[in-house]
Amino acid sequence: MGDLAEELGFSKSAIYHHVPGKTHLLALALDEALDELTAVIREAQDESGGSAYERLRAVVRESVRVLVAHQPAVTLLLRVRGNSEVELAALQRRRWIDARLAELVRAAAAEGAVRGDVPPELVSRLLFGMVNSLVEWYRPGGEVSADELSDAITAIAFDGLAAPPA
Amino acid sequence: MGDLAEELGFSKSAIYHHVPGKTHLLALALDEALDELTAVIREAQDESGGSAYERLRAVVRESVRVLVAHQPAVTLLLRVRGNSEVELAALQRRRWIDARLAELVRAAAAEGAVRGDVPPELVSRLLFGMVNSLVEWYRPGGEVSADELSDAITAIAFDGLAAPPA
Numbered sequence: 001m002g003d004l005a006e007e008l009g010f011s012k013s014a015i016y017h018h019v020p021g022k023t024h025l026l027a028l029a030l031d032e033a034l035d036e037l038t039a040v041i042r043e044a045q046d047e048s049g050g051s052a053y054e055r056l057r058a059v060v061r062e063s064v065r066v067l068v069a070h071q072p073a074v075t076l077l078l079r080v081r082g083n084s085e086v087e088l089a090a091l092q093r094r095r096w097i098d099a100r101l102a103e104l105v106r107a108a109a110a111e112g113a114v115r116g117d118v119p120p121e122l123v124s125r126l127l128f129g130m131v132n133s134l135v136e137w138y139r140p141g142g143e144v145s146a147d148e149l150s151d152a153i154t155a156i157a158f159d160g161l162a163a164p165p166a
Numbered sequence: 167m168g169d170l171a172e173e174l175g176f177s178k179s180a181i182y183h184h185v186p187g188k189t190h191l192l193a194l195a196l197d198e199a200l201d202e203l204t205a206v207i208r209e210a211q212d213e214s215g216g217s218a219y220e221r222l223r224a225v226v227r228e229s230v231r232v233l234v235a236h237q238p239a240v241t242l243l244l245r246v247r248g249n250s251e252v253e254l255a256a257l258q259r260r261r262w263i264d265a266r267l268a269e270l271v272r273a274a275a276a277e278g279a280v281r282g283d284v285p286p287e288l289v290s291r292l293l294f295g296m297v298n299s300l301v302e303w304y305r306p307g308g309e310v311s312a313d314e315l316s317d318a319i320t321a322i323a324f325d326g327l328a329a330p331p332a
Contacts, residue, residue, distance in 0.1 A: 053328075112329055113328065113329055114327050114328065114329055115321065115322075115325075115326075115327060115328070115329050115330065116329065117317075117321065118317075118318040118321060118322065119310070119318075122310055122314075122315070122318050123318075123322065123327060125299070125300075125303055126296055126299070126300075126318060126319060126322055127322070127327065128299075129295070129296050129298075129299025129300065129302070129303075130292055130295050130296035130299065132295075132299065133291070133292070133295025133296065133298065133299055134291075134292075134295065136295070137291055137295075144285070144288055148288075149288070151283075151284075152284040152285075152288050152289075152292060153292060155281065155283065155284060156281075156284065156289065156292055156293070156323070156326075157322070157326070157327055158326050158327045158328045159281070159326040159328060160281075160322075160323070160324050160325040160326030160327075160328075161280050161281060161289060161293065161323055161324045161326075162219075162279065162280065162281070162324045162325060162326075163278055163279055163280055163281050163282065164281065
């Protein structure tokens, strides 16, 4: 909390006036990430948004947007291992999101739009493994813009790295 | 070191007889992962192994094999942040590997075999972001075999998630 106070240019007591402590601060950050990602899922559950395949592509694109816009909060979320009540509650919300993503992949596979030779749960893990990996190296303001990143991830994930047939 | 001794059923002094301390143990684990991954890269640099595209596909497949077979060592490697001399040395070797991977992607793009609308460095980061993500959830002996995982990652990465045209 001392580091945070220094970073923000506030006194420690000013910070404790707003947040009761580190645990509360962690909960706020995790909720920030989880609320955004939950909103992306809710949107994708609305079937007026197109086929399951179209909604899955949109979820990937929107998830990249959330990760870029809320990178510190999402980075914390991805590192949570369940070592406290706050972390366990966050893991429970994260599992709900993961389960909805797997459902959406299954629905897209049932439409015949997603390759059938890879189990949907595995697709979901690998797809979001690729999306989530960006918190390890993406730096805002660097050479790659958020839009370029969204385009690249969506293109690679759905259409593959191989050059399209000429 | 106490936990390790208990886990292995050795006395602490028996362990210290073989390794001078924690730092040395970390160095051994990081070298295990780095030696395996370096061997994969060396193999891919041998142009008798086919086109750059074929060698890139082989690197992805072989990397998955190394990650599954050496998961604890690779997990440590991926968490290294450069907080000690041992970690800095490992980071340097990891950067060498990353640079060779990016070169291979560039060579495959120059052949016209990899899509040209995503920068090679970004392809490399996303491709190995997906591969590396498996250390977060893959459990040997679970529902997904190492071969199934290799096939799934290679298929999704190169051919895409979208169902092939009928």
